[in-house]
Amino acid sequence: MFFSQVIGQDRIKQQLIRAVEEGRVSHAQLFLGPEGCGNLAMALAFAQYINCENRQTGTDSNGKVTGDSCGKCPSCIKAQKVIHPDIHYTFPFVKIEDKELCADWMKEWREFVLQTPYGTYNDWIENITEGNKQGNITAKECLEILRKLSLKNYEGIYKVQILWMPEFLDKEGNRLLKMLEEPPDNTVFLLVANDSEQILNTIMSRVQIVKFARLADEDVAQVLERDHQQPHNQAVKIAQMAGGNLQEAIRLLDIHEDANTAMIREWMEACYRQQVKQLFAWNDKFLKLGREQQKMFFQYCLHFFREVMLIQAGAGQLAKLTDAELKTAQGLGQVLGVEKLMGIIELFDKSIYFVERNVNGKIMMTYVSVTLLKQFQKNYQPTRPFYDRWAL
Ligand SMILES: [Zn+2]
Numbered sequence: 001m002f003f004s005q006v007i008g009q010d011r012i013k014q015q016l017i018r019a020v021e022e023g024r025v026s027h028a029q030l031f032l033g034p035e036g037c038g039n040l041a042m043a044l045a046f047a048q049y050i051n052c053e054n055r056q057t058g059t060d061s062n063g064k065v066t067g068d069s070c071g072k073c074p075s076c077i078k079a080q081k082v083i084h085p086d087i088h089y090t091f092p093f094v095k096i097e098d099k100e101l102c103a104d105w106m107k108e109w110r111e112f113v114l115q116t117p118y119g120t121y122n123d124w125i126e127n128i129t130e131g132n133k134q135g136n137i138t139a140k141e142c143l144e145i146l147r148k149l150s151l152k153n154y155e156g157i158y159k160v161q162i163l164w165m166p167e168f169l170d171k172e173g174n175r176l177l178k179m180l181e182e183p184p185d186n187t188v189f190l191l192v193a194n195d196s197e198q199i200l201n202t203i204m205s206r207v208q209i210v211k212f213a214r215l216a217d218e219d220v221a222q223v224l225e226r227d228h229q230q231p232h233n234q235a236v237k238i239a240q241m242a243g244g245n246l247q248e249a250i251r252l253l254d255i256h257e258d259a260n261t262a263m264i265r266e267w268m269e270a271c272y273r274q275q276v277k278q279l280f281a282w283n284d285k286f287l288k289l290g291r292e293q294q295k296m297f298f299q300y301c302l303h304f305f306r307e308v309m310l311i312q313a314g315a316g317q318l319a320k321l322t323d324a325e326l327k328t329a330q331g332l333g334q335v336l337g338v339e340k341l342m343g344i345i346e347l348f349d350k351s352i353y354f355v356e357r358n359v360n361g362k363i364m365m366t367y368v369s370v371t372l373l374k375q376f377q378k379n380y381q382p383t384r385p386f387y388d389r390w391a392l
Contacts (some may be wrong), residue, residue, distance in 0.1 A: 001044035001080070001117060003068045007246060008219035010040055012210060016046050017067040021057055025158075026208040027052060028189040030166075035194050036245030040164060041117040042212070045069075047087045047160040050188065055363075058240045075156060075339025088148050089113075092121065092135030092168035094128060102146050118246045137165070138159045139172035146179055149187055159187045166191045168199035180206040199287035214244025228253055230354040234322055241320040250281040265328050271373045272335065276374030279373060283365040295355050301348045308333050309341050335385055340375045347371060 003013050008289065019025050045068075052069035055074075062065050069076050078084040093105050102109070108128050112119060112172035113345060126134050145161060153159050166173065180189055180203065191207055193199060220239035223246060224230040230238070230253065242249035263286075270278040307319040311333040323331055336344070347368060354364055374380050 001041055001048055003042075003049065006038050006041045006045050006224055008215050009042060010214060011214065011377065012042060014065050015210070016042075017049070017057065018065050020050055020055070021065070021067070025188060027183050027187060028191070030191040030193060030196075030199075030204070030207040030209045031212060032193050032196055032209055034214050034245065035120045036118055036213040036242070036247040036249075037214055038118055038160075040113070040119075040192045043162050043164075043192050044079075044113060044351065045118060046190065047158075047162060047188075048076055050158045050160070051075045051084065051086065051156040053157075061128070082106075082113055084156065085154040087160045087162065088145070088187050089162050089164070089175065090122065090137060090141060090145055091164040092137050093141075094125070094133045094135055095138065096129075100138070101141055103144070114257065116247065118250075120247055122155075123247065135165075135168055136170075137163075137168045137173070139175070142169070142172050142175045145176060148180060149184060150151045153186065158178060159184070161187070162190045162192065164192045166193050166203060167195055169200060169203070171200075173200050174202055177202055177206060185211060191379070195248045195324075196238045198305075215230060215246060220246055224249060224253065237320070237322060243318075254296070259327050261322075261328065263297065264301060264371060266305060267372075268328070268332060271369070271376045274373060274376065276373070279369050280366075283362075283369055286365060286387065289341060291355060297350055298348050298352045298355065302345060302352070304329065305332075305341060305345050305348065308336070309338070309345070312336075312338055312383045336375060343377060 003017070006013065007116065010374055031043055033039045049069045053073035054070040055067060056070055056166070057067035058064070069079070071077075071080070075084065079087060082089075088110060089106070090102050091105075091109060093099070099105060111125055114128055116123060121135070125133065145163075146365070149159060149161060169176075183189065189207070191199075191203070196204060196209075217236070217239040220242060221232075221235040224235035224238060225232060228235075228250070238249055238252050267279075267282050267288060270282055289297065304321070306323065307321050307325075308329045310316065310319050311329055316330075319329065321328065351364065351368055355361075
């Protein structure tokens, strides 16, 4: 990872580069900031930079310090592939069978940081496990950190320990205190966290805190335009929705895909026109999607109808919808009253619950579609909650 690949956060980049150039790299730092702000990306870039054999530094025309790793020396090449022998990683993981240490999860970790350096804890855990398992950084892993760091450097200038999500260190984290206070020479601890409240006080008091702000909307929008081929207006809109969280912006891109919009339009049209045959044909199409996709679609529906509610409430200027979506949403807002909309939102919410629990799709979708169809009948008085009568 290069500094140039880390989005925004210029002040922190300069601060880090200056510390290296002036030979005063702090040996225990906490990169603290909200999800999607890029603190892990920054830690990767910093670890690569301090071990680069040919650092490129200078000052720009405004007198600002600039710098980055060369990307070509043997150290950079290994750092970029996440295989540098002196850059160590610790992260929360799930203990299964023979996987008891982070070292056992390196293959998955490597993929994760290379593909989604802005990924969140949830992204990571969902990647490596199924169900609602909780990640943890175990006592055994803490001992492993101590062991690794007491070995001599292989080839790097610095030995770097990146510890992602120290929030998941319980009391066993206290084993690290002495190491944080007095690490061996040329050892740098980079803790990367979202929530200082969840970190042991004993650790907090031993690290230098580097505070990351959420990303600016313009910066997020620029990435969406550049790397995800979004038209400018759409990129700006989605960036605003994501609230400075790049990973969230990318997720929103997915759920805003045109396919979803088209699908919802087709569905609602059949309901509006009371076309039962088309409605069941739509159901069949829906049921061919995988479970994960069905869930995504319902999540999109939830988001979409919440925005329709906003429009209904006269707060349309706050609606987080693209232009194409807005047109459909306004149309629906005119046809459906607040009470029906509330019921529909509940219907989607419950549908996600049932998809997750693997209920019979055909029964569920018949119920969902017919319930929706009824909402579009002029004289239909909704009785909430819909699911009261649903015996699945
Ligand atoms: Zn280099």
